Amino acid sequence: MNALELISLSKSFGAQKALDNICLTVPTGSRTVIVGPSGSGKTTLLRMIAGFEFPDAGSLTLNGQVLVDNSHAVPAYQRQIGYVPQDGALFPHMTVAANIGFGLALTGAARNERIAQLMDSVALDANMAGRWPHELSGGQQQRVALARALAQQPRLMLLDEPFSALDTGLRSAMRKMVARLLEGAGVTTILVTHDQGEALSFADQLAVMRAGRLVQSGHPMDLYRYPDDEQTAHFLGEAVVMPARIESGVAHCDLGPVPVNSNGFIGDAQIMLRPEQLQVSDAVIGTQGCHAVVTERDFAGNTCTLTVELCSATQQRSGRSLLVRSSGMHAPSAGSAVQLSVLGAAHVLDMP
Numbered sequence: 001m002n003a004l005e006l007i008s009l010s011k012s013f014g015a016q017k018a019l020d021n022i023c024l025t026v027p028t029g030s031r032t033v034i035v036g037p038s039g040s041g042k043t044t045l046l047r048m049i050a051g052f053e054f055p056d057a058g059s060l061t062l063n064g065q066v067l068v069d070n071s072h073a074v075p076a077y078q079r080q081i082g083y084v085p086q087d088g089a090l091f092p093h094m095t096v097a098a099n100i101g102f103g104l105a106l107t108g109a110a111r112n113e114r115i116a117q118l119m120d121s122v123a124l125d126a127n128m129a130g131r132w133p134h135e136l137s138g139g140q141q142q143r144v145a146l147a148r149a150l151a152q153q154p155r156l157m158l159l160d161e162p163f164s165a166l167d168t169g170l171r172s173a174m175r176k177m178v179a180r181l182l183e184g185a186g187v188t189t190i191l192v193t194h195d196q197g198e199a200l201s202f203a204d205q206l207a208v209m210r211a212g213r214l215v216q217s218g219h220p221m222d223l224y225r226y227p228d229d230e231q232t233a234h235f236l237g238e239a240v241v242m243p244a245r246i247e248s249g250v251a252h253c254d255l256g257p258v259p260v261n262s263n264g265f266i267g268d269a270q271i272m273l274r275p276e277q278l279q280v281s282d283a284v285i286g287t288q289g290c291h292a293v294v295t296e297r298d299f300a301g302n303t304c305t306l307t308v309e310l311c312s313a314t315q316q317r318s319g320r321s322l323l324v325r326s327s328g329m330h331a332p333s334a335g336s337a338v339q340l341s342v343l344g345a346a347h348v349l350d351m352p
């Protein structure tokens with residue numbers, strides 16, 4: 001069953017088109033991630049789902065109930081949607097406990113117990129209950145905002161860049177904790193981020209936005225491997241893109257013949273490979289295959305990204321450089337002559 005249906009939503013602020021004909025289906029219980037560069041319309045879309053912005057055109061339904069269309073709109077407080085805005089937006093004059101308990105109908109011991117439960121669920125220490133928002137770190141503030149939204153037992157949870165105030169290690173731990181928490185509570189979730197790594201790891205459905213348009217959606221692994229266009233390819237990770245002549249399921253390109261997933265396409269096109277699909281080995285001068293020279297080595301601990309320049313078997317340089325991922329332990333040094341081989345198939349971009 002689909003929890004949320006966005007149907008042809010558009011919204012302009014003056015001449016600025018913030019959302020352009022957005023259509024998206026969010027299945028019940030899923031974790032959908034909306035990813036896109038700054039200014040692409042992500043926050044506007046979340047605010048519209050929450051009920052703080054209204055579309056110029058289009059409609060949106062939750063569990064079959066129309067929340068907004070061209071004739072009426074359900075007010076935000078009646079939507080049962082949890083919303084954690086980009087900055088957390090805690091009430092500064094209320095303690096942690098008062099913030100979390102803000103919308104709770106409970107009183108006395110039952111209220112305190114519920115607040116303690118909620119704090120525990122977002123891994124906030126019980127002794128923080130009496131603190132003020134300004135006495136918390138950015139990450140702690142975001143967890144209070146999340147607990148406050150969970151207190152409402154929402155049908156749908158909207159999270160706008162919820163981990164942006166955290167550093168890398170804590171960020172991934174928090175991401176896993178929040179994913180488990182929401183899954184355990186069976187809450188359908190939409191998370192917005194501009195971080196592609198976060199998007200790929202959190203999502204079971206990924207939607208890519210650019211300049212107010214939703215350009216592609218699907219399973220994260222499919223989007224990473226089969227992006228529709230070059231911009232999406234680069235947005236979701238490092239990509240090697242090059243021209244090729246394609247026929248009979250083979251791309252003839254500077255790497256030699258490479259298999260493609262082209263569904264019988266014949267003609268000239270751009271192909272894409274992820275750097276981890278290219279493997280380097282020591283060059284054997286004079287042999288067949290794709291020769292290259294390492295021009296740069298970027299060591300990052302467990303992996304190493306090499307920039308290599310393709311060349312002929314007689315070491316004539318071509319001027320075409322590519323990225324290759326290598327294990328950090330066995331990466332050849334700059335200046336080494338190598339041979340490249342391709343793992344799996346190349347993907348054809350901009351297929352008609």
Ligand SMILES: Nc1ncnc2c1ncn2[C@@H]1O[C@H](COP(=O)(O)OP(=O)(O)O)[C@@H](O)[C@H]1O
Nearest residue numbers: 013016018036037038039040041042043044045
């Ligand atoms: N209240 C507003 N008034 C005018 N322009 C706005 C308003 N809210 C957003 N915008 C514009 O709409 C576009 C999308 O903004 P936003 O949804 O905040 O993007 P994102 O969250 O992806 O960074 C931007 O160009 C932004 O300047």
Ligand SMILES: [Mg+2]
Nearest residue numbers: 042043044086
């Ligand atoms: Mg935003």
